[in-house]
Amino acid sequence: MRTISIVVPAYNESECVDELAARLRAVFEGLAPAYDFEAIIVENGSADDTYEKLLAIRGRDPRFKIVRLSRNFGAEGGVTAGLRHASGDAAVIMCADLQDPPEVIPRFIERWEQGYQNVYGVVTRRAGEGLVRRAATGVFYWLIDKLSDRPVPRNVSDFRLVDRRAYEALNRMHERNRMMRTMWGWIGFTSAPVEHVRPRRHGGKSTYAFARNVRFALNGILASSVAPLKLIPLFGITLAGMSFVTVVGLAIVWVRFGVPFAGYGTIVALILLMFGLVFLFLGIISEYVGMIFEEVRARPSFIVAAEHGFDDDRARP
Numbered sequence: 001m002r003t004i005s006i007v008v009p010a011y012n013e014s015e016c017v018d019e020l021a022a023r024l025r026a027v028f029e030g031l032a033p034a035y036d037f038e039a040i041i042v043e044n045g046s047a048d049d050t051y052e053k054l055l056a057i058r059g060r061d062p063r064f065k066i067v068r069l070s071r072n073f074g075a076e077g078g079v080t081a082g083l084r085h086a087s088g089d090a091a092v093i094m095c096a097d098l099q100d101p102p103e104v105i106p107r108f109i110e111r112w113e114q115g116y117q118n119v120y121g122v123v124t125r126r127a128g129e130g131l132v133r134r135a136a137t138g139v140f141y142w143l144i145d146k147l148s149d150r151p152v153p154r155n156v157s158d159f160r161l162v163d164r165r166a167y168e169a170l171n172r173m174h175e176r177n178r179m180m181r182t183m184w185g186w187i188g189f190t191s192a193p194v195e196h197v198r199p200r201r202h203g204g205k206s207t208y209a210f211a212r213n214v215r216f217a218l219n220g221i222l223a224s225s226v227a228p229l230k231l232i233p234l235f236g237i238t239l240a241g242m243s244f245v246t247v248v249g250l251a252i253v254w255v256r257f258g259v260p261f262a263g264y265g266t267i268v269a270l271i272l273l274m275f276g277l278v279f280l281f282l283g284i285i286s287e288y289v290g291m292i293f294e295e296v297r298a299r300p301s302f303i304v305a306a307e308h309g310f311d312d313d314r315a316r317p
Contacts, residue, residue, distance in 0.1 A: 003036045004109065004161075005088030009078025010096035011044040014053060016201070021057045021064060023102045028063065031106060038309075039064045041096070042082045045072035058308055065309030073302045076178050079158070081302040083167050085310060092161045093180075097201045100159035104196045108161035117163035117189035120181075123155045123198045156181055157198070163189065176301055 006024060010017060021039075028037045043051045043066060051068055058064045067081055079093055090112055094100035104121065111119040158180055162170075166189045173183065184191075 001033065001036050002090075003038065003088040004105075005082075005086035005091040006037065006039040006105075007042070007079060007082030007086060007091055007093050008039065008096050009042045009044050009075050009082065010046065010050055010054070011072055011075075011078070012046045012048050012050060013096040014046070014048040014050045016097050017041070017050060017053050017057065020096055020098055020102070021061070023098070025061065027102045027105050031109070035109070037063055038086075038088060040082045040085050041066055042078040043068045044074075044078045045069050055308065062309065066307070067304060067310075068306040068308075070303040070305040075158070076180060077302040079180055080178075081304065084171055085307075086167060088164065090161050090163050091167045094159050099198050099201060100157070101196060101199065104159070104194060105161070107194050107196075111192045111194060112161055112163065114192075115190060116192040117166050118184055118187075118191040119161040120184070120191065120193055121157045121159035122193045122195045123157050124195045126198045156193075159196075160184070165189065174301075178301075 008020070013020075024037075024039055031037075041054050041057075041064060043054055051066075054064070054066050058066055065085070067085055069078065069081060073081070075095075082093075083091060090109075092105055092108060094102070100121065108119045108121075162184065166184070166187055169187050170180075170183060173187075
């Protein structure tokens with residue numbers, strides 16, 4: 001019998017975890033006895049009673065295992081912690097708010113049994129999503145696909161099933177600044193999409209904030225590509241070429257018509273433009289320097305405060 005690990009980071013999901021457990025149990029029973037399951041819920045430093053509810057869920061069903069982190073390490077840190085604790089032949093990564101429907105898991109497993117080692121969810125529609133957020137999502141996926149070292153499918157989500165070989169390969173990657181959906185593409189392995197509708201949150205309040213998500217997108221782009229750095233010499237060459245053509249053109253004008261009127265405004269505008277570009281490029285470089293600083297410090301991606309359901313010391317921060 002093959003084992004499937006379900007990895008779920010949970011932060012302030014008190015109103016969702018009981019429904020999550022019930023729907024996961026229904027999936028487990030529907031796939032029994034062909035598969036065995038373990039559900040690894042990573043409690044990500046919640047401020048509500050998520051942890052207490054998870055302990056009660058584990059008391060009723062030992063297939064649910066709890067990893068409590070010392071604070072909120074973000075969704076990426078929570079997923080990293082869960083995968084370090086996984087022991088299944090494959091692992092399903094999903095969120096706790098039930099916007100990743102557990103009922104899609106059997107379709108993931110079906111594709112996995114066909115030989116695909118990275119079965120990723122593609123969102124066809126997001127219920128309750130406003131125009132601004134849809135536009136921002138579209139821009140993000142276009143940018144990340146153009147700038148990433150490996151192609152990133154449009155509307156791909158973190159909801160996916162990955163084979164043991166794939167998630168063990170990711171566990172050997174120790175960078176601190178990470179965006180999972182681009183890392184899976186870099187790892188490779190045979191991949192296949194599964195389309196699904198992303199419903200509304202089951203309960204509780206969304207932690208979505210536009211500024212925070214812009215920052216997350218920026219970090220993801222910088223962490224997965226050096227393309228922004230390559231833009232700097234490209235701009236330099238382009239501006240140098242434009243400057244050369246302009247000087248030649250002005251020289252011809254001066255020879256034929258004499259020195260024109262004073263161009264104070266033009267000079268000031270060009271100086272401001274150049275300084276603006278200089279500071280823009282310095283900003284890009286500073287972001288990469290900051291990431292290098294984080295990597296050099298080599299702090300762990302997560303810190304475990306408590307574990308329930310694990311009987312060995314296999315997992316490491």
